[in-house]
Amino acid sequence: MLGFHIDMNFAQFTKGYLEKWLTKLSQLGYDTIFWELEDNVKWQTCPECVSPEAFTKDEFREILNLCKSLKMESIPVFQTLGHCEYVLKHDKYKHLAELPDKIDQYCPLHPQLPYFIKQWIDEYIELFESIRKFHIGADEAFLLGECPKCQEFIEKNSLSDLYVRYVSEISGHLIRQNIQPIIWADMILKHPDEIGKLSTQIMFADWRYNIYRGNGKVWVWSRNQLCDREQLDEETLKVYGNFLFPEGDEPGREPETFYTSDFLKSHGFETVLCSSSSAFGDSIFVPRTYLHFRNIYDMAKKGSEKGFAGSVLTSWTVRLFPWELQEPCIELAPFTINNRSMSIEDFQKIYLQKHFGITDKAFFNACGLLSKTGLFMCVLTLGFYKEIKPVPDDFIENILQKLAKDKQLELELEKNQKLLCEYKQALKLLEQFDSKAKYGHEEISTWQLAARNLINRAKSSVCLLKASLKQNSDKQEVAAILQQLNKLKTETMKLYEPIIKPMRLNYVMHCIYDSVENALQKNI
Template sequence: MSKKIRRFVHLDLKGAPPKPSFLETFFPLLTTLGVKGLLVEWEDSFPYTGDIQDIGSLGSSSASGGHYIPKEALEIMKLAKVHSLMTIPLIQTFGHMEFVLKHSKFKHLREYNISPSCICPSQEDSLNLIKEMIDQMLAFHADSEYIHIGADEVWHLGQCEKCTAKMEILKYKQHSLWLDHVVAVAQYVRNRYPNTKVMLWDDMFRNIDEAILKEYNIGELVEPMVWYYHTLDDFFSPNLWNKYCNVFPHLWGATAFKGATGSRQIMPIPYHHIQNHECWIRGLALYNDQIKNFHGLVLTGWSRYDHYATLCELLPSGIPSLCICLLTLENGKYSPEIIQSEMTSLGFILPNIHMDDTTIVPQFPGSQLYINMDWLNHFIRKYKIEIDSERFNTWFNHWQRNTKYTTPYHVNSMKSTINSLFISRLLSEIEKLEDFITSSIHDIYYEHTVEELYGTLIHPIKENLYKLNQYCLLQNEECPTKPKPID
């Protein structure tokens, strides 16, 4: 694009929702970096009330048990306003509805009984539920110019009996099923909240013909947010973008600064995200004259891939990546010298060796947790190489240790790791790591996030190391070298 691209940042609160006190330090940084607003994906962290109050993830009335309490949610909005950050609520209305449909009260609205991901568009109660969610969300975001209704990745569309029967008479089958629901939701917002525009993710549009989209007049109802998190320019093909330019008077884009390179990723891969943003800069330049109104790019930062997925990168772990990506967009390209200089002035200086360089103290929000998570990331890599390796699990796994069914050759080749001294060193390091993480995480996250992080990343490793260490001690360092006879 010939003009500067407006930048917005996605707050994914369905995983590791941060305390307002942390956002109080994070929001000023966004303003300094030229961010115009926030796309806030509340999901189950929003304090719904009345008939839908069960949507809170753990059915709790306090943030330590799941969702924010109203006072905390209001504090977040107040902080955003103080720092001149426009807020756009994101509420799922079709796919990714696990946070609602997992509850027994709403289970009957599932499109596919064994999966709570998709709501059935053929039941009247589905639209009534979504209207109530929208009403509560827009009562809370009373000044919002936009609402994002999600509608992406509707994996189980047209599975139930009602939808199957309905598709028999629909002109465009599954396309009509999806479009009819989206139009109904968008039309509800337009009629009830005439000053609020509707945006949604674009992926379900990609395989629908231009003529069908024009027939539904969808371009007058919604503004698509085109998301692409990879690095290949072929995404910006004329087939897709000419269609979008012809159908939609208004477009948005979505990049990623974290949460898009692996469902269990601990730290972002900055180079991937830099390339993703450079790809968008080049791609938008191709359609500079065709796109009527490009409203901006949202830098997404996913906290988990879906409601039931484990956590990926924590927000503090992604802040340096976010800074690099924002500066890349600001400069129109990635310039290492310029970006390094600007990041240094903002406090983005990190020690090269974890915990050993005491002369360098990073200053960005959550930097201490960033360092500790980076250390954990390196530790897990080392653990996988030494203890959770293919060789180790093939010739010295738990069953083989218990049955003493192994061979001297392979055991001897692993002597450097199969001894209590080495295992004890690993145990000592991860226990020290846990202490450091504990000292830096509680000011940022609630207890349920800490428990999940420890339960998925730290405690399983500790338990395995404890068992290995106990085994080595019981063997007096004499590991099994005599295989059982084989008939």
């Protein structure tokens, strides 16, 4: 399997954009599409959650039929435990929540939940028709075991047992219909005690987007962090030691980066490795291209080894930047599988020649400079997430107040001033590269727009940080930054118009620009 994950949790893609990219993905060699639809189809099971711009079932069937004609398998991704904000934000369903004041997770012990989820699964199956696999999500269930009923259960049993019992019930509904369940692997890797109770008909999707070979670090789910061999705790070594150090743990041996996949395979589970071209840590304007290269390259190689089910490239749209800026990453996965002896550097040369007719590495040097993230350039410092709620008017002001309280204003100012210089350097490199390129100018132009957005955002951050430090601000300079921001908003909206449906596009523009614009207005 070489899969691509289409996330419509945040972006509501137009039919034309999906059709264009499905054709391109097929030509590149992708054979499977994972559809994370959420509220973007007119569901009957949960009509309250349906977006006003959702596809009708007939419209979406046309897209599925295109996939079929392109010889690509379609697999639904339906979150059955966590990441259910689009459902639980509606009063009718809040009783299903793990905690009454949270909307991101169902309670696995709520007696009405299994029926609701299974009914919705059946509606998915009817829509997708003749499916062989079904992804039930079940990742990042951060609140697992927190409600009183769940707490009582884990006191008598365990968190692992709570998780395993729930996903087994949902998986069983699929297995009885001869459909293979797929589950994200993080929760069972975090709580592995009862893994032996799971059906080996389940496939695990083992994901992590910041790991790659050669840095001596591995991801430990129980600690939620990267660890070198000296940081590996006794419990981790007890459970995973044979997979971390399959050749022995003598000095000089580095832990196996993808030990979790080997662990899952050893327990009899089909396992697919999942990398990403857009993930947590990226800015809203561009991906961290080289980091994703390292992750994709190593995971694609591991997934193509004997005994594994393949690899999937995920792309999480809450980061906002379009697939056009992920294109190098998207092309790397099939390239790696088909050219196992070739390096990332080999790929870069081939990509440059194919897309631009030259092999000048200035393009990727510019991508690298733009990949660094500053203040008010990512989800965490812009105040939006999957709930699709308006950004609070005082969000940026509160961020600045927190930085002041933590005595971080000067440090942030220095960092963003440095980033501003690097973004300007990147734009200059792209302009020079554009003058040399034989073709591919539209792709370069998209990167130039991202660079100009980052320059404006760095200027905005510097201005707001100086104001917080009570440094005199040049009102004419602030006005010029605002004028440029609004020009960029118009340009960016034009770029996104064929990509995202109108109502969601307005919300995306709100997330990118409005809170920063409002904060700057207060300094004129």
